[in-house]
Amino acid sequence: MNKYLEQLIELSKLDKEIDDFGPRIAKVEKMLKLSLDKERDLKLQAESFQADIADAKLKKAKNEAHLAELSSKLKDLTKKSALVKTAKEIKALQLEEEISKEQCDFANDEINRLDKIIDLKQTNISGLQEKIAEAVKEAEEIKASIDSQIQAIEEERRNVYQSKDELVVQMSQKILTFYQKIRKWAENTTVVPVKKQACYGCFMRMNDKTYASVLKQDDIVTCPHCGRILYKEIAEEAQA
Numbered sequence: 480m481n482k483y484l485e486q487l488i489e490l491s492k493l494d495k496e497i498d499d500f501g502p503r504i505a506k507v508e509k510m511l512k513l514s515l516d517k518e519r520d521l522k523l524q525a526e527s528f529q530a531d532i533a534d535a536k537l538k539k540a541k542n543e544a545h546l547a548e549l550s551s552k553l554k555d556l557t558k559k560s561a562l563v564k565t566a567k568e569i570k571a572l573q574l575e576e577e578i579s580k581e582q583c584d585f586a587n588d589e590i591n592r593l594d595k596i597i598d599l600k601q602t603n604i605s606g607l608q609e610k611i612a613e614a615v616k617e618a619e620e621i622k623a624s625i626d627s628q629i630q631a632i633e634e635e636r637r638n639v640y641q642s643k644d645e646l647v648v649q650m651s652q653k654i655l656t657f658y659q660k661i662r663k664w665a666e667n668t669t670v671v672p673v674k675k676q677a678c679y680g681c682f683m684r685m686n687d688k689t690y691a692s693v694l695k696q697d698d699i700v701t702c703p704h705c706g707r708i709l710y711k712e713i714a715e716e717a718q719a
């Protein structure tokens with residue numbers, strides 16, 4: 480086989496491997512991301528419950544302050560009722576007392592309602608805290624396993640880069656430039672096999688003359704349709 484063609488096949492194989500490392504690492508990292516997202520969502524939910532509790536406590540304090548005001552008001556009304564004389568004055572005081580008592584009832588109902596909310600949210604938070612602890616543990620386990628997987632991939636990547644560097648220094652600059660020009664658009668299908676007399680980049684059938692040149696492997700042959708670099712597929716070689 481033509482030495483340049485051999486180098487081009489090898490170079491395209493290495494370039495494809497290099498391109499595959501990114502998605503491989505991303506796939507592994509995605510597992511961790513999903514786990515961390517779950518942990519974050521649970522924490523946000525717990526924070527939102529905490530905010531609800533703080534809000535309920537604030538409202539409860541306001542109602543309690545109001546109750547204290549009403550209580551001293553009722554005491555004043557009791558004192559006043561001992562002093563008033565006319566029926567009209569008595570009626571007015573009674574009405575005021577009724578209103579204040581209603582307001583007390585309302586404030587007490589509110590406090591009860593808010594207490595229930597606080598209890599419920601606190602129970603929810605306890606449940607969430609268990610889930611958060613589980614999620615943290617899970618994320619840590621995934622992280623440990625991912626770290627070793629990524630290390631292995633990184634080492635493989637270093638080796639492939641090294642092989643590429645070693646190959647590139649041996650190659651002619653002219654051939655390299657030719658390859659890189661096609662690779663700009665053809666990416667990982669820059670150098671493709673020919674199967675059943677068709678280019679495996681564009682899948683178009685080639686004429687007998689081009690096919691014969693590909694089979695000979697004496698020159699670098701490009702596809703007459705798309706311009707990719709062609710080589711004879713190994714399986715066909717075995718058949719021949």
Ligand SMILES: [Zn+2]
Nearest residue numbers: 678681702705
């Ligand atoms: Zn083609």
